[in-house]
Amino acid sequence: MNESEQFEAFMRDHQDMVYTVAIRLLGNDADAQDVCQETFLRAYDRFAELIKTQTVGGWLRTVARNLALNHLTRYRARWRFFSEMMPEGEEGQFEADLAAPPESNAPGDADRWADLEDVLRRLPEHQRVPLVLFHFEELSYEEIARRLGVSLSKVKTDIHRARQSLAKKMEQMGLLADGSRAAEGCGGCG
Amino acid sequence: MNPEQELERQVGDVLRRMPARRAPADLAVRVMEAVAARQRLPWWRQAYWSWPAWARALMGGGLGGLAVAMVALGFWGGGWAMEWVGGWGGRGAAVWNAIQLLGQAGTGAFRQILQPWLLGVWAVSLVMYLFCLGAGTAYFRLTWRRI
Incomplete structure (x- = not known):
């Protein structure tokens, strides 16, 4: 070779x-x-x-x-x-834009993961990037803030909002148990 | 475990189970084509790490020597270097004069910049620039929200 x-x-x-x-x-x-x-x-x-x-x-x-x-x-x-100066309400547009996931898919099948990838892709960039760095790249909040050149509180808030959006979709897709989603507010942020 | 930690755990568990994305089938072909295109370039147009060892050594040694020489000249040979440049016949003297003239022109321009009326013009320009930026941002946000 x-x-x-x-x-x-x-x-x-x-x-x-x-x-x-x-x-x-x-x-x-x-x-x-x-x-x-x-x-x-x-x-x-x-x-x-x-x-x-x-x-x-x-x-x-x-x-x-x-x-x-x-x-x-x-x-x-x-x-x-x-x-990034978008008013708060505009982020809600993301959720309205997403079509409801198909009900018939069995949990864990390829289509469901593809749907979740699509949900992830459609998160606002300022939420998706820190979320991916935290959950997939396993960087700390501090490291993410340093790499992105933003404040620690912004990183925590953006990741929290991204998690909330994802959790809603995960519930609809049957990937999270209904009603198990925590932290409607942002108690752990800032 | 507080609610935020619980949300982090639940979402993190699902995300960790996500399989890797499959790379497009033509990615490998595309990269190999780019590699082949780079290999066709002469060595001096390739990345430094791809250069032959002798060329890397020569370049490293040359640049290191130049840096050492410049530092040494600055420390110990400043006066001698000026004399050498100044006494280097007509061409050297002309170059030295040109450098001096440029230096004087720069100093003069800097003094002009510090004139109060010119500072005022600059301040007005800055305010107008910020106004345009603000108006543009407001227009952008209002239009976007309407869409």
């Missing part, structure tokens, strides 16, 4: 993980593919070193996450200036 074939096999082993990190942070397929490509090009430059390490998955994950965050910072800083 030559180096190119070796790299292709390596990429096929890790591409789903890298793509998942990118698409959940960016919420956009084209951008996620760009980030994946850049991540693997960087991996190719250091392939000889990377292939020897046990932590290659972590390295790829970190690079993909950093590139996705850089992408968000670079391309969305301007309109974020406007969009």
Whole structure:
């Protein structure tokens, strides 16, 4: 197996993980593919070193996450200036926009997870990104605030609101037991 | 466990069960094409880490040497360097004169900037800019809300 074939096999082993990190942070397929490509090009430059390490998955994950965050910072800083000043009520539009999930799906099947991915993708960016960093990338609130350049209280509030929106949808999808959703207010925020 | 922690646990449990997304089928092809395109480039147009070892050593040594030389010149050879540049015949002197003229022009422009009337013009421009930004933001938000 030559180096190119070796790299292709390596990429096929890790591409789903890298793509998942990118698409959940960016919420956009084209951008996620760009980030994946850049991540693997960087991996190719250091392939000889990377292939020897046990932590290659972590390295790829970190690079993909950093590139996705850089992408968000670079391309969305301007309109974020406007969009993050949206009045509170406009966030409710997100929930109204989502169609009710189909009732017939069995719990845990592929369609249900796809629906949940769609719900996640349609969260406002300023809620989705910190939520993904907390729950999927396992960063602390402090680290998220530092990486996004926002206050700790904003991170907590945004994640809380994202969780509330998701919890409602999860209940409707049967992924959470009805009535088990906690914290209607924001007692733990700020 | 308070309600916020309970919500975090419940939502986190479901999110952890979400399977990884499947990457598009053509992603690997796209990356391999990009790799092949990069490999076709001459080595000096590729990433530094892809350069041959001798080129990396040469570049690293050269840049390091240049940095050391500049620092050393600044510390110990400032007067000597000026004399050397100044006495470097017609061309060196012309370059030195041009640098001095640029320095004087910069100093003069800086003094002009500090004139009170010019500061006033700048302040008015800044206020008008902020006004336009505020009006644009208000228009954007009102229009968006209407949509």
